[in-house]
Amino acid sequence: MKKRTIALMAPAALSLTAGAAVSTPSSTDPRPDIILFMVDDMGWQDTSVPFADSITPYNRAYHTPNMERLAAQGVKFTQAYACSISSPSRCSLITGANNARHRVTNWTMFRDQTTDLQHEGITLPEWNYNGVQQVNGTPNSYVGHSFVDRLRADGYHTIHVGKAHFGAQDTPGEMPEHWGFEVNIAGHAAGGLATYLSEKNYGHDADGNPTAYNSVPGLEKYWGTGTFVTEALTQEALKALDKSAKYNQPYFLYMAHYAIHIPIDRDPRYYDSYIKAGLSEKEAAYASLIEGMDKSLGDIMDWVETKGRPENTVIIFMSDNGGLATQSEWRDGPLNTQNAPLRSGKGSLLEGGIREPMIVKWPGVADSATVINDYVMIEDFYPSILEMAGVEWKAEEDKPVDGVSFVPILKGEASTPDDRELIWNFPNVWGNEGPAINLCASIRRGPWKLIYHYDTGEKELYNIPADISENHNLATAEPDTVKFLSKRLGTRLREMNADRPSFTATGKPCPWPDETEQ
Secondary structure: OOOEEEOOOOHHHHOOOOOOOOOOOOOOOOOOEEEEEEEOOOOOOOOOOOOOOOOOHHHHHOOOHHHHHHHHHOEEEEEEEOOOOHHHHHHHHHHOOOHHHHOOOOOOOEOOOOOOOOEOOEEOOOOOOOEEEOOOOOOOOEEOOOHHHHHHHOOOEEEEEEOOOOEOEOOHHHOHHHHOOOEEEOOOOOOOOOOOOHHHOOOEOOOOOEOOOOOOOOOHHHOOOOOOHHHHHHHHHHHHHHHHOOOOOOEEEEEEOOOOOOOOOOOOOOHHHHHHOOOOHHHHHHHHHHHHHHHHHHHHHHHHHHHOOHHHEEEEEEEOOOOOOOOOOOOOOOOOOOOOOOOOOOOOOOHHHHEEEEEEEOOOOOOOOEEEEEEEEHHHHHHHHHHHHOOOOOOOOOOOOOOOOOHHHHOOOOOOOOOOEEEEEEOOOOOOOOOOOOOEEEEEEOOEEEEEEOOOOOEEEEEOOOOOOOOOOOOOOOHHHHHHHHHHHHHHHHHOOOOOOEEOOOOOEOOOHHHOOO
16 A cells, blocks of 8 residues: 555644634535646745655745645645646646647647747657647647536536636637636636736736737736736636625636746735845745745635635645746746756656646545645546546547546545556657756656657656655666566557657657667
8 A cells, every 4th residue: 555644734734714704605515616726837846835755945945824724634645747848737637638648748829830849850740739629620639528518517617717728829729618617717828928917917008909929818907906917816716706606506616827837027925025035036036926826725715714615625736747947048037946856847757847736625535634645647637526526427439538536545545556657748849958858758657757768769767756856767777677668658659649759861750668679
């Protein structure tokens, strides 16, 4: 059995809203209300909640009291995984398909346009740069069925707030309404935002025209008010929850913040405190984004406790990829954040790019202040949320769901099997430089993780529990393990009809991992 421990939280982490009066429940339906609180680009260490075995310097640098509060009331997953880039993760979330299957392997934006950079000597595949859709007819797309649509059809009121990033601009998948959300606040095709600042109208000119492709839509009432976009989205979410409380039906809220994605604007509510603590200006701005996101989490938790059904509300906290810890000329200047003890960051198939902070609170079902070390994957949210909601469903034959429900793990009834295989495929060139960022595929099975480089045939092998920082490549010392995992990775990629790049000089595809001896 996997390790399952009870975490001892600091006294501050146990503080709740004292004396709060609970109003009449928002629904008499026995099924739970469900909140998925998704953060953008948040690393495993961008929090005061320790997900490692000990408290790290980054845990001490950041202030996230509401994450501490949630962890004290819920279950902390130390090995929760997503993809290394936003679009692949969010497409896996909404369809339940692994990213090798849906083939949205890099970030999406404009219809029929790839976002890849070029690579000398390698021709990149025709991946699904138009994203995922619910209907046929869009080229370079994957067609899937949304778990949100299943919730809505079964009586849930469905609310989307913030970042969507499911489909490219001018495709059916770009808007949350097409995925079963009855309410959409500020969600569209863009995967980031032009600015967090209301002084800049969140990326609009004085006449209301967007000044960038990623201007945040639908928040005109907050322009020029000094309201940071994280707070504006939170206020709109609370209004949507107030409305939902009148419907006498359970709700699903997807609170998908643009924070803490670049640009690293200063949240004035928190910036000065980090300057006084000795952080650089850019580091203090980054920390202020984190604390502003945490304040949003606390506001939503307060609403549940005072106006909702605190005894029957599931709250899930997750990030879509690892923290930004690599550099490129097109990034907005140096940012000295790291994911240590994890190596590398966003865009990489090393742990720093794919391991995420995840917390689940489910009163009466999951034990509080619990730590679970079983590994789970972003596509697991699809069957897990449906099981939480009691929705009976069956995947279509041509739209398989690769995710596995983690509800039995939450209940303490099961552990992740040692033979469960997590798959990542990134046959792309993202843009930043760093280890295991471009043209890679990977498999995690039990303690072992193999990373395969399409362009060179190089293989890296790590024993993750023993070497969380992935400092010791055991590929030479463990040839049998490399051969076995190469076979499993190659088999799974072919089964899912995954993309792979080609050699430009010959036009031949790069070998699958089990087709090379390296």
